[in-house]
Amino acid sequence: MILLSRLMDLIYPPRCGVCHAFLGEQGVNHEGKEMDLCRPCFNSFAEVRSPLCPSCGRPFGSGGGEDHACADCLAKKPFFDIARAPYVYEGLLMTAIHELKYARKSYLARSLGPLLASYAVTWLGNPDGLLVMPVPLHPRRLRERGFNQSLLLARHVASGLETELDYLSLRRTRFTQPQTNLTSDERRKNVRRAFDVRDAAGVRGRTVILVDDVATTGSTLNECARVLKKAGAREVCCLALARTATG
Ligand SMILES: [Zn+2]
Ligand SMILES: [Zn+2]
Numbered sequence: 001m002i003l004l005s006r007l008m009d010l011i012y013p014p015r016c017g018v019c020h021a022f023l024g025e026q027g028v029n030h031e032g033k034e035m036d037l038c039r040p041c042f043n044s045f046a047e048v049r050s051p052l053c054p055s056c057g058r059p060f061g062s063g064g065g066e067d068h069a070c071a072d073c074l075a076k077k078p079f080f081d082i083a084r085a086p087y088v089y090e091g092l093l094m095t096a097i098h099e100l101k102y103a104r105k106s107y108l109a110r111s112l113g114p115l116l117a118s119y120a121v122t123w124l125g126n127p128d129g130l131l132v133m134p135v136p137l138h139p140r141r142l143r144e145r146g147f148n149q150s151l152l153l154a155r156h157v158a159s160g161l162e163t164e165l166d167y168l169s170l171r172r173t174r175f176t177q178p179q180t181n182l183t184s185d186e187r188r189k190n191v192r193r194a195f196d197v198r199d200a201a202g203v204r205g206r207t208v209i210l211v212d213d214v215a216t217t218g219s220t221l222n223e224c225a226r227v228l229k230k231a232g233a234r235e236v237c238c239l240a241l242a243r244t245a246t247g
Pocket of ligand 2 (some may be wrong): 053054055056057058069070071072073074
């Protein structure tokens with residue numbers, strides 16, 4: 001198999017999934033794992049930095065100063081306990097996530113997933129009993145796309161944290177239109193009562209790490225957190241690969 005894959009590499013040299021540059025020696029990361037992103041693309045991802053909202057993790061795009069609650073969290077305390085993301089949703093990371101989701105480049109998850117996993121390990125350490133859950137897609141959307149990008153990322157997070165992955169208990173029961181192009185209010189209404197928990201017993205008393213690819217206003221994560229808490233989850237910590245900054 002290795003010989004065959006080397007032969008294929010000669011015929012079709014691997015290229016960066018984002019900028020299409022030939023990968024060459026760059027196609028391997030520091031852990032010796034295969035990467036589908038070139039080093040310049042990877043290095044361009046902007047990390048989320050303070051000042052940010054201590055609750056939802058949203059960075060304040062401009063200016064310095066200390067962390068402080070954002071207007072949304074002040075107006076209404078979120079159902080989740082905390083939300084964090086390693087990167088800002090912009091530039092080439094935005095392109096990478098678009099390619100993953102809409103150009104069906106599911107293989108990009110094997111480069112993006114470990115980034116989220118190593119952030120999760122640094123953030124959470126390795127406490128026992130965490131339950132990793134991806135934000136689910138509606139079965140209709142899953143059929144259209146062929147995979148759930150959040151589940152692909154969540155697999156890496158669960159293996160990084162050496163903990164359990166549950167992608168069945170939390171379900172999206174209502175088909176909703178995409179959140180893109182909706183205002184913050186419309187997003188909240190759009191996902192309202194869109195999820196349920198099939199097996200409350202599996203969630204009761206647990207600390208859930210809820211994984212999504214992108215957090216914008218956080219309304220999807222918040223609605224998932226609401227039903228998870230209702231089902232008895234002790235704590236819900238949200239983890240997205242990227243999140244938008246406030247204007
Ligand atoms: Zn590239
Ligand atoms: Zn906030």
